[in-house]
Amino acid sequence: MLLARVEGNIVATRKHPSLNGWRLVVCQPISGDGQPEGSPQVAIDAHGAGMHQQVVISSDGLSARKAVGDDRSPVRWLVTAVVDEQEPGKRI
Numbered sequence: 001m002l003l004a005r006v007e008g009n010i011v012a013t014r015k016h017p018s019l020n021g022w023r024l025v026v027c028q029p030i031s032g033d034g035q036p037e038g039s040p041q042v043a044i045d046a047h048g049a050g051m052h053q054q055v056v057i058s059s060d061g062l063s064a065r066k067a068v069g070d071d072r073s074p075v076r077w078l079v080t081a082v083v084d085e086q087e088p089g090k091r092i
Contacts, residue, residue: 001057001080002059003030003055003056003083004027004029004030004057005028005030005054006025006049006052006055007027007028007052008051009026010025010042016075018065019075022044022068024042025044025049025079026041027040027041027042027043027057029041041057041077042077043077043079044064044075044077044078044079045078046067046078049082053083054083057077057079057080058077058078059076061076063078064076064078
């Protein structure tokens with residue numbers, strides 16, 4: 001799992017059928033102090049994360065494929081949580 005920031009949405013006129021109805025977002029992995037780390041990843045998002053919100057993303061492809069309901073789906077990354085607080089009582 002990685003801490004990331006939502007940097008954009010993906011609009012695709014054609015995509016794998018298992019991704020129909022799923023929102024695709026570009027997530028930039030970040031460090032604890034908000035600095036970019038590594039390459040951006042495309043993830044499915046069922047939580048409705050907003051632009052520039054911090055999220056937790058997972059690269060567990062098995063869980064992502066179960067979420068979309070297709071064992072042959074090419075999906076790998078998924079948003080598992082939207083981060084509201086950096087630590088208890090300290091909002092982002």
